[in-house]
Amino acid sequence: MxxxxxxxxxxxxxxxxxxxxxxxxxxxxxxxxxxxxxxxxxxxxxxxxxxxxxxxxxxxxxxxxxxxxxxxxxxxxxxxxxxxxxxxxxxxxxxxxxxxxxxxxxxxxxxxxxxxxxxxxxxxxxxxxxxxxxxxxxxxxxxxxxxxxxxxxxxxxxxxxxxxxxxxxxxxxxxxxxxxxxxxxxxxxxxxxxxxxxxxxxxxxxxxxxxxxxxxxxxxxxxxxxxxxxxxxxxxxxxxxxxxxxxxxxIHEFNRVIKDLNGLTKEEFLIQLDMVYRIENRGQTPYKPIKTHQYSMYLDGDFYSLHLRKTGYEIETSLDSLDTQILYKTILEPILGIHDLRNDERIGYINGKKDIISMKSAIDEGNYRVGFGMVPVSIEEMKTIADDGLKMPPKSTFIxxxxxxxxxxxxx
Incomplete structure (x- = not known):
């Protein structure tokens, strides 16, 4: 009690x-x-x-x-x-x-x-x-x-x-x-x-x-x-x-912005993404995801939609199903080389209460190279992860x- x-x-x-x-x-x-x-x-x-x-x-x-x-x-x-x-x-x-x-x-x-x-x-x-x-x-x-x-x-x-x-x-x-x-x-x-x-x-x-x-x-x-x-x-x-x-x-999301592509060209980066995500170029029309396991990406003046491939990622725990964890395990760590989400100076966070244009502006101004947006964590996800004794990646929620x-x- x-x-x-x-x-x-x-x-x-x-x-x-x-x-x-x-x-x-x-x-x-x-x-x-x-x-x-x-x-x-x-x-x-x-x-x-x-x-x-x-x-x-x-x-x-x-x-x-x-x-x-x-x-x-x-x-x-x-x-x-x-x-x-x-x-x-x-x-x-x-x-x-x-x-x-x-x-x-x-x-x-x-x-x-x-x-x-x-x-x-x-x-x-x-x-x-x-x-x-x-x-x-x-x-x-x-x-x-x-x-x-x-x-x-x-x-x-x-x-x-x-x-x-x-x-x-x-x-x-x-x-x-x-x-x-x-x-x-x-x-x-x-x-x-x-x-x-x-x-x-x-x-x-x-x-x-x-x-x-x-x-x-x-x-x-x-x-x-x-x-x-x-x-x-x-x-x-x-x-x-x-x-x-x-x-x-x-609960609002935190969007991620990254300063570089870890030495990759834009084409090399997109090819690696294609291994795990279905990618669609949305042009200059702002795109905001509406479902879990979907992401928006902004790169070189264009918005992209990223949908996680069902065969591209294995979910075993409640944490594995969390969008911030999926982004970390499929893109940030293996492709962009970001291992320490708390201390790596190459990554920044923009709270999702601000619109997706805030992420676009940070990149267009030259402060970052690529950005990722997602849907907010639900209260049910937050409680399940806490009940399971697990911990979310940093900056998973803006509450x-x-x-x-x-x-x-x-x-x-």
Whole structure:
């Protein structure tokens, strides 16, 4: 059973939440970061980039301690306040396309992560896990929830609907035109019902945030081992999560773009592709596949459709059937010589929420030579691979919703 509990969030005050909330640090360009740091003294970016105060880049342990200092300053200045009692937080995001996401911000169990009650579908990089674990240990808080998904639940849905009839604690719209609303759930009966419903679930799944959840688990192991009075109720036993029903989850593909043809001429490359795929030149008309095992390819100003030959590839596991894995095993590795999808600088990724023309533009501008598009991974594929204990290739999914940092904070 899943142990999903309420917690006492540290939150910005109502009048400042829109100023505090920030996207992940890496998602901003240098110019965007500079603008926000210069013009908005309340941005959460001031906490995660403490060196801005001294006009200096600071890294490692020194940066972690300064992050902690900036965070404490925000609390001392009453920009952040902590709730008096543990709550669940109903959180709604309506994006610029009017897609609505409803979920609950709560604390998920690190022990559930260990026991595979919280299931994973993506590989993580060990050194990144350790770096972020050390960061969490020093700063003492987590400001960006892991995105978890659970089977649609009528009782939880009704509670969310009931809570949303009241005035939201927060309501703000970002410059991306996403509207965010947050409600506190502090009624004892509702708290018990939500906790009970999650306890009835045998598994929930990580949708986005595999490194954050892995780092939180490592932190839990470290602090547990060093606490002789450990009782399982300490805050480090949990990590902040945003839980949404499976029907609300939106999964987009990541298209692949490659810088060269691995020494092959265009004709040699197409001949090798023909061994595994049926190929049709679609000319300059953009082509986007509509079925699994079909791909679009853009090369030298033309779009191509690629259909996997039934005799050209053997499927033995759920992972073997995944389009990103098929592309890797039939083209990227054997023909284009890309073995390390995480670190090879010859490959780039463009999320599929952008249209196929974004891939075309990256190639026409000369940054890449060839690109491949595919259909998104389904929730059923993602769950099956997680259930089978397998891991997708990196950048197999671009998942929405995307949350803002600093709206709710979980302290260890």
């Amino acid at each position: 899943a142990n999903i509990i309420p917690f006492k969030a540290v939150r910005p005050t109502r009048d400042k939440v829109s100023l505090v909330a920030a996207r992940s640090y890496q998602s901003y360009t240098l110019e965007q970061r500079e603008s926000r740091l210069r013009d908005n003294p309340f941005s959460f970016l001031h906490i995660v980039n403490p060196g801005y105060k001294y006009d200096k880049q600071i890294s490692g342990d020194a940066r972690y301690h300064l992050v902690r200092n900036r965070y404490l300053e925000f609390k001392e200045d009453a920009i952040f306040v902590q709730d008096d009692k543990p709550c669940y937080y109903v959180y709604q995001i309506t994006d610029r396309d009017q897609q609505v996401f409803n979920g609950i911000i709560a604390a998920a169990s690190a022990e559930d992560y260990e026991k595979d009650i919280i299931k994973k579908h993506e590989d993580t990089i060990e050194y990144k896990e350790v770096i972020f674990k050390d960061y969490l240990k020093t700063v003492g808080f987590n400001a960006e929830p892991v995105l978890l998904t659970y089977p649609d639940n009528e009782i939880i849905a009704k509670i969310i609907e009931q809570v949303q009839k009241d005035r939201a604690e927060f309501e703000f719209t970002t410059t991306y035109r996403d509207t965010h609303l947050l409600w506190k759930v502090e009624n004892d009966e509702q708290l018990k019902k939500i906790e009970h419903e999650f306890q009835q679930m045998e598994t929930i799944y990580i949708a986005d945030g595999h490194h954050r959840s892995a780092s939180s688990y490592l932190l839990y192991k470290d602090l547990k081992a060093n606490n002789q009075e450990h009782n399982g109720h300490e805050s480090y036993n949990f990590f902040m999560s945003y839980l949404i029903p499976e029907s609300d989850l939106r 929405e919703p995307k949350l803002r940092s600093g709206v709710t904070i979980y302290e260890f």
